[in-house]
Amino acid sequence: MIMNESANPNPLFMPRTYLTTESNKTGSWRFARPRYDEKTSPCSAACPAGEDIARIEMLATQGLFKEAWETILLENPFPSVCGRVCFHSCEDLCNRREFDAAVAIHSLERFLADTAIRYGIKPDLERRTPRKQKIAVVGAGPAGLSAAWFLTLLGYSCRVFEASEEAGGILRWGIPAYRLPLTALRHDIKQIEAQGVSILTGKPVTAEMLEALKKDFDAVFMACGHGLGMAMNVPGENLKGVGEGLDFLRQIRDGQTPACNGVSAVIGGGNTAVDVARSVVRLGGKALLLYRRRRRDMPAFDPEVEMALDEGVELQELMAPVAVAQEEEKILLTLQEMMIAGEENSRGRIVPDHGKIHQVRVDRIFKAIGAQAVEPWHQPDAADRDMLRLTHTVLNRRGTGAVLVFGGDLTNATKSVVHAIASGKQAAIALDALFQEGVEAVVPRMEACRVGDGQSLSMEVYLGGERRLRNPHVVRYEEINTDHFQFIPRVTQPRLLKEERARSFEEIDLKISAQLAMKEAESCFNCGICNQCDNCYIYCPDTSVILERDTQGRHINYDYCKGCGLCVVECPRNAMSLGEETP
Amino acid sequence: MQTDVMDREFVHSGHVGCPGCGATIAMRFVLKALGEKTMMVLPACCWSIIAGSYPQSALKIPVIHAAFETGGATATGVRAALDMLGDTETTVLTWAGDGGTFDIGFQALSGAVERNENFIYACYDNEAYMNTGIQRSSSTPYGAWTTTTTGRDWKKLRKKNIVEVLVAHRIPYAATASIAYPEDLLRKAQKAKNMKGSRFLHIYASCPTGWRIPSEMSVKIARMAVQTNIFPLYEVEDGLRYTINYKPREYLVREYFRLQGRFKHLTDQDLDQIQQMVNEDWELLLRKAGERA
Numbered sequence: 001m002i003m004n005e006s007a008n009p010n011p012l013f014m015p016r017t018y019l020t021t022e023s024n025k026t027g028s029w030r031f032a033r034p035r036y037d038e039k040t041s042p043c044s045a046a047c048p049a050g051e052d053i054a055r056i057e058m059l060a061t062q063g064l065f066k067e068a069w070e071t072i073l074l075e076n077p078f079p080s081v082c083g084r085v086c087f088h089s090c091e092d093l094c095n096r097r098e099f100d101a102a103v104a105i106h107s108l109e110r111f112l113a114d115t116a117i118r119y120g121i122k123p124d125l126e127r128r129t130p131r132k133q134k135i136a137v138v139g140a141g142p143a144g145l146s147a148a149w150f151l152t153l154l155g156y157s158c159r160v161f162e163a164s165e166e167a168g169g170i171l172r173w174g175i176p177a178y179r180l181p182l183t184a185l186r187h188d189i190k191q192i193e194a195q196g197v198s199i200l201t202g203k204p205v206t207a208e209m210l211e212a213l214k215k216d217f218d219a220v221f222m223a224c225g226h227g228l229g230m231a232m233n234v235p236g237e238n239l240k241g242v243g244e245g246l247d248f249l250r251q252i253r254d255g256q257t258p259a260c261n262g263v264s265a266v267i268g269g270g271n272t273a274v275d276v277a278r279s280v281v282r283l284g285g286k287a288l289l290l291y292r293r294r295r296r297d298m299p300a301f302d303p304e305v306e307m308a309l310d311e312g313v314e315l316q317e318l319m320a321p322v323a324v325a326q327e328e329e330k331i332l333l334t335l336q337e338m339m340i341a342g343e344e345n346s347r348g349r350i351v352p353d354h355g356k357i358h359q360v361r362v363d364r365i366f367k368a369i370g371a372q373a374v375e376p377w378h379q380p381d382a383a384d385r386d387m388l389r390l391t392h393t394v395l396n397r398r399g400t401g402a403v404l405v406f407g408g409d410l411t412n413a414t415k416s417v418v419h420a421i422a423s424g425k426q427a428a429i430a431l432d433a434l435f436q437e438g439v440e441a442v443v444p445r446m447e448a449c450r451v452g453d454g455q456s457l458s459m460e461v462y463l464g465g466e467r468r469l470r471n472p473h474v475v476r477y478e479e480i481n482t483d484h485f486q487f488i489p490r491v492t493q494p495r496l497l498k499e500e501r502a503r504s505f506e507e508i509d510l511k512i513s514a515q516l517a518m519k520e521a522e523s524c525f526n527c528g529i530c531n532q533c534d535n536c537y538i539y540c541p542d543t544s545v546i547l548e549r550d551t552q553g554r555h556i557n558y559d560y561c562k563g564c565g566l567c568v569v570e571c572p573r574n575a576m577s578l579g580e581e582t583p
Numbered sequence: 584m585q586t587d588v589m590d591r592e593f594v595h596s597g598h599v600g601c602p603g604c605g606a607t608i609a610m611r612f613v614l615k616a617l618g619e620k621t622m623m624v625l626p627a628c629c630w631s632i633i634a635g636s637y638p639q640s641a642l643k644i645p646v647i648h649a650a651f652e653t654g655g656a657t658a659t660g661v662r663a664a665l666d667m668l669g670d671t672e673t674t675v676l677t678w679a680g681d682g683g684t685f686d687i688g689f690q691a692l693s694g695a696v697e698r699n700e701n702f703i704y705a706c707y708d709n710e711a712y713m714n715t716g717i718q719r720s721s722s723t724p725y726g727a728w729t730t731t732t733t734g735r736d737w738k739k740l741r742k743k744n745i746v747e748v749l750v751a752h753r754i755p756y757a758a759t760a761s762i763a764y765p766e767d768l769l770r771k772a773q774k775a776k777n778m779k780g781s782r783f784l785h786i787y788a789s790c791p792t793g794w795r796i797p798s799e800m801s802v803k804i805a806r807m808a809v810q811t812n813i814f815p816l817y818e819v820e821d822g823l824r825y826t827i828n829y830k831p832r833e834y835l836v837r838e839y840f841r842l843q844g845r846f847k848h849l850t851d852q853d854l855d856q857i858q859q860m861v862n863e864d865w866e867l868l869l870r871k872a873g874e875r876a
Contacts, residue, residue, distance in 0.1 A: 542607070
């Protein structure tokens with residue numbers, strides 16, 4: 001039987017709570033203060049173009065391919081190109097290497113670019129209000145086009161003068177199609193033009209024309225690259241049958257099929273030398289690659305060397321040419337065997353191994369030992385002390401005329417595509433700072449948009465985007481809470497078979513599926529940036545992480561946070577920091 | 584797991600749990616899983632204090648503060664009252680510390696589950712009487728310092744295996760869980776909610792104050808207890824069907840012990856012995872789960 005309590009003459013006293021504990025402001029206990037503090041990922045600091053890689057991977061994981069692709073474009077207008085030919089120093093510094101293997105950042109970059117092409121996505125990038133200054137760019141290679149792209153984003157009108165009949169520079173004429181297919185390059189260039197850059201092809205700039213440009217434009221960016229092969233300085237090097245590797249590559253990309261019967265000797269150890277040797281193989285010839293140092297000293301990317309050897313290129317190390325002579329139908333190449341006499345700059349220092357002379361009979365020789373500027377006036381005057389020398393560009397603002405800026409291979413210590421892009425970006429930022437605030441602003445502005453502690457610059461930071469709020473501290477592996485990650489094997493890049501490679505110029509690296517790409521992106525630690533994993537909220541013992549729909553997605557309620565620091569430790573990616581509480 | 588389950592909240596800020604308190608994290612998780620239709624029986628434990636002094640409450644659900652030894656009995660009564668009112672929807676949850684479960688509340692718990700009373704008994708285990716000043720309990724592990732096992736007299740007896748005791752009662756559900764594995768914990772609490780009869784959750788809840796660890800390390804330490812097999816995650820249905828939920832890599836117990844002040848007196852030899860004990864227990868569990876012949 002249920003007794004009716006209200007009918008009880010001596011009612012039961014039930015103490016009942018009617019307040020919450022929220023009147024206790026336990027925040028006063030705190031002596032350490034957690035805060036959201038996004039930091040810099042090592043990959044982004046290692047990328048010469050300063051791409052926001054941790055964020056790109058985060059967006060790709062969420063399937064936001066367009067946004068991820070736009071995040072690349074904000075720092076680099078060449079995702080199709082760089083996803084293929086960049087040497088990806090980002091992956092060398094990936095924190096995941098210490099855990100299992102580096103994230104395949106370049107494969108993802110290429111995937112995002114391919115996806116954008118496939119679906120015809122147009123980027124929605126903000127363009128600043130138009131500025132009155134006009135800028136001429138000499139050379140439509142990666143440096144020139146990047147400068148034009150960034151200057152256009154900054155509101156300037158740009159005109160690019162290109163000597164060849166098609167834009168692209170070394171990308172168009174120097175890198176073989178099996179590494180960089182024409183469609184990929186053309187897409188990136190079309191993208192740049194769609195942003196408002198006008199490219200005039202078949203317009204070589206002469207010394208007189210440069211003077212005219214300096215009158216018509218407020219600045220001229222010199223990015224005509226290194227197109228003239230270096231001399232070997234050995235007797236007989238100008239004989240018929242001795243050619244420039246770059247010219248040979250250009251003929252092929254021009255649609256010709258130069259004769260390659262018999263044996264072709266290729267002198268050099270850089271990417272051009274390897275590309276020439278591999279092209280020779282593809283045209284049915286035998287390639288003998290001769291390098292004066294060892295294989296491990298070669299500046300060419302190691303996977304490329306590996307594939308070249310697979311395809312049948314023969315490599316002879318420690319061989320320096322000393323003489324070239326005609327011998328009936330053949331060319332007699334005399335080689336001096338070299339020996340290692342120590343190490344310098346982490347490469348072998350070589351000296352002739354006396355008495356060891358070899359001779360080979362070949363059908364032709366390709367030189368690929370480096371290149372230099374075609375005309376002396378392409379180069380900034382090394383003796384001129386008034387020029388403003390930046391890491392990737394040199395500014396000359398002598399007199400009242402146009403500002404002359406040198407960039408790309410003309411000024412870069414490392415001659416790579418991504419360094420050329422970095423140079424174009426630096427030129428754009430320098431010119432904007434110069435035009436808007438004066439020469440004194442150039443260096444401080446440049447400093448303010450550095451990524452982490454390195455040399456790379458961020459256009460997003462320069463434009464005042466959210467990325468400027470990041471702490472420049474570069475996240476170390478020990479700062480990652482690896483408990484929240486699992487071992488995942490790195491994606492294996494699908495490739496054409498060796499047999500298929502050796503007889504065509506088809507692209508070697510095949511596409512990866514969206515599913516594989518997302519899985520790979522998911523393996524990224526997203527070092528230093530919040531990916532909304534909510535661990536801070538989940539583990540807070542004091543219910544002091546409040547979810548909300550702002551950009552961060554949550555905030556700390558300091559009225560109650562006791563400063564235990566759990567959120568900071570359980571943040572998998574070091575996007576939080578614990579500081580001292582100041583009274 | 585539904586995402587909105589993680590987003591709902593039944594614990595107010597401003598409670599007086601120590602910074603980094605594992606028991607509070609455990610409470611947040613369990614209530615997220617059980618939802619608002621829950622009544623709590625709270626025998627004496629840390630949470631008796633954390634829940635707030637009259638007239639405050641840190642919880643958004645009804646709580647009955649009960650005497651130390653009555654967790655099982657009070658819950659039996661609350662359940663009976665709800666049943667008489669025709670309320671079969673509300674979950675009755677006893678929330679007790681290790682003292683109120685392993686020692687003082689043991690007979691009431693054993694009695695209630697023997698009758699297969701329809702409630703969930705959750706024990707948040709911080710391995711000593713933390714609220715009253717870190718006195719050893721029968722849950723205190725081998726090797727630990729407490730204020731009653733000091734100096735050379737550190738505890739040289741094994742921790743009572745409470746889950747096996749409950750399993751011996753052949754109750755419908757008994758499981759271990761850890762604050763470091765929220766998905767697993769929430770899944771088990773929801774699974775328990777959807778069952779009838781006596782259900783038991785043994786939740787590992789680190790205590791920065793009593794374990795002598797930095798407050799920010801409390802989840803890390805709880806995770807290491809699982810990774811080292813010191814506190815394996817498993818569940819047992821009807822006292823018979825064992826499922827091991829997490830198979831760790833070969834982490835050494837040494838790592839776990841080295842980080843805690845309560846174990847700092849242990850020698851390498853002691854740690855080797857503890858490693859053997861842990862290995863032995865793990866092998867036994869594997870056999871029960873049918874994963875070893």
